[in-house]
Amino acid sequence: MKKFIIGLFALAMVAGCTGTRTLYKKAETPTQYAKVVLLHHNAVGEEVANLLVDPTVSVGSKDTLRKAYRVTVCDKTETGPIATCRIGPSYQLTAAGKAYEAVKDAETEEQLQAALNTLVSLLTNVITAIKGAH
Amino acid sequence: MDPVFWILLAKALVPSLVSLGKPELAGVLNDAIAAFKAGKNIDDAMKEFVARWEAEGEPSFDSIEKARQDIQARIDG
Numbered sequence: 110m111k112k113f114i115i116g117l118f119a120l121a122m123v124a125g126c127t128g129t130r131t132l133y134k135k136a137e138t139p140t141q142y143a144k145v146v147l148l149h150h151n152a153v154g155e156e157v158a159n160l161l162v163d164p165t166v167s168v169g170s171k172d173t174l175r176k177a178y179r180v181t182v183c184d185k186t187e188t189g190p191i192a193t194c195r196i197g198p199s200y201q202l203t204a205a206g207k208a209y210e211a212v213k214d215a216e217t218e219e220q221l222q223a224a225l226n227t228l229v230s231l232l233t234n235v236i237t238a239i240k241g242a243h
Numbered sequence: 244m245d246p247v248f249w250i251l252l253a254k255a256l257v258p259s260l261v262s263l264g265k266p267e268l269a270g271v272l273n274d275a276i277a278a279f280k281a282g283k284n285i286d287d288a289m290k291e292f293v294a295r296w297e298a299e300g301e302p303s304f305d306s307i308e309k310a311r312q313d314i315q316a317r318i319d320g
Contacts, residue, residue, distance in 0.1 A: 148302070151310050
């Protein structure tokens with residue numbers, strides 16, 4: 110459980126604000142931590158979608174944002190549009206969360222932790238891309 | 244102090260910097276405002292999730308995934 114807290118604390122620090130911290134504090138179980146990260150991923154995704162239609166954002170920044178978001182939802186084998194991706198890191202975290210919810214053993218918790226670590230790292234990259242977008 | 248105050252203050256400074264012959268500083272300030280707004284938007288969305296969690300209980304993985312698919316559909320240019 111400590112590993113969850115360390116990784117998520119780092120992510121909350123990157124995001125920084127009260128709503129984000131409050132939501133992370135609501136998580137008490139491994140699956141709740143997974144859900145909070147996935148909700149955070151959706152909040153960040155919404156902002157990426159908004160920035161992509163913002164006329165003041167440069168084409169280069171939009172490309173960076175799209176690429177950073179893409180690796181959070183698409184697997185390397187998925188080469189089509191982002192809308193069609195279904196096996197990338199965020200989906201793997203969902204699958205690991207569901208598996209842990211159903212079984213709750215050490216093996217599924219380890220899988221959940223690994224999936225969580227991957228998405229947290231990629232999500233941090235998207236947040237950094239948003240901060241640099243102009 | 245309300246973050247909106249700082250955004251308004253920064254916005255008010257931009258034309259002054261341009262007229263003072265410091266367009267590069269105005270550009271830096273504009274970028275900072277944009278980054279701040281983006282961070283605030285994300286935080287507002289997180290506050291909404293907190294309110295919904297408290298009102299309706301813990302969300303399901305399926306509902307989160309459905310929302311993600313809707314976002315993905317919006318992101319392709």
